[in-house]
Amino acid sequence: MVAAVRRAAERGLAVRPVGSGYSESTLSLTGDVHLDCSALTGVVDLADDVVRVRAGARLTEVHAALAEHGRALATVPHGPGATVGGAIGTGTHGGSRQVGSLSAQVVGARFVDGTGTLRRAEDADLDALRCHLGALGVLTEVSLRTVAATVVDGHEEVVDPAEATAPGGPLDTRPWAALQVHLPSGEALLRWAGPAEQRDPVPEATGPVDAIGRVVTRLGHSASAQLSAQWSAQRSRPAPRWEGVPTAAPYVLLPTPDPARETSTEWAVPREALTTALRELHSATTTRELEIRRPVEVRVGPAETGWLHPAFGRATGWIAVRSPRGADDGPLFRLVGSVLEGMGGRPHWAGRHDWTAADLAVAYPRLPDFRAVRDRLDPDRRFAGAHMQALLGP
């Protein structure tokens, strides 16, 4: 990585690091050099409650390696194939009001800065690196806080969306939760997980989840599963994923398989604005005949300290709007952005959005601090690119 950055510098080329390339925004684009970090895999060290991993390691690999030692990452996002460096770069979050994003778990990092110098992150720079956008260097190793491994039960329930999103409702109180809301009909399915109940072992693990020898599946259909099965027959409705009450490690149970056929825009609104934001979204899109037909996904999370994290400084409600890949989603996504921006929303960096430096200057009070770190670590703007320039300025 050092040699690659230095060689690019000698030739006056811009470098964009790339992990798994999951981000739909143009964050990693450049006409010059793409640095594929996905070969930087593996766990370097595991001590007490911190794991040091190479930055190109995929989350699924890190989770599995930790599980062998009875440890886990507290944050479990949907995309198990994201790399650690890329996930942190965009502030990747899970579905817990209590547990912050993967960026929040970072306690240290090593990276190659814009001059081609290998550095260890200083504590003072960590809040810049927590949501780095690939603008500060090429991460080679990241140290992440770990927690004791647990096993959870998964549940799915048909709920009223206003009740589910109300402050103090299940999104806030369940250890992990994600709500699928079909805005036109008001139908909603809450998927949540909590500590596994003690029960007699089930002789054979069957059903959709089966992994790592610690997985059992309690059979039986809930009424909500039956009802939501009817919805799923209509493609655009919230679809149940689990049969009965599956039990597994969170990293096995919670990620969503294969959402690659969709594009998305996701926004972080102040937690207290979540219910109103969904109502406004429905009203604005219906009025303009841009109805959101796919289920909108809603999660919550705590305030973050990463200076450019969309949840910086405030408890957050995340609203993700998806569209089939290949559809003309421009008008819908622009409208979603303008409604949620009006409610104090900030876009997820990995999703589709049209924010520029002028928007960041208003929404991110610590942007000047981020820029100062960038000036120090990348004085010649080696990690530039059109999108980066639009977001952060020259």
Ligand SMILES: Cc1cc2nc3c(=O)[nH]c(=O)nc-3n(C[C@H](O)[C@H](O)[C@H](O)COP(=O)(O)OP(=O)(O)OC[C@H]3O[C@@H](n4cnc5c(N)ncnc54)[C@H](O)[C@@H]3O)c2cc1C
């Ligand atoms: C199926 C799927 C599920 C998802 N689920 C969630 C979710 O639950 N929650 C959520 O918040 N997001 C989610 N996302 C978004 C995803 O977490 C982000 O797109 C994340 O950045 C992907 O990691 P990546 O390795 O693909 O990074 P990339 O998209 O390759 O890169 C992202 C950014 O990080 C930079 N970068 C990558 N590697 C390095 C490195 N080693 N050093 C420095 N910079 C680097 C890139 O330049 C770029 O700016 C999901 C995406 C998909 C496709």
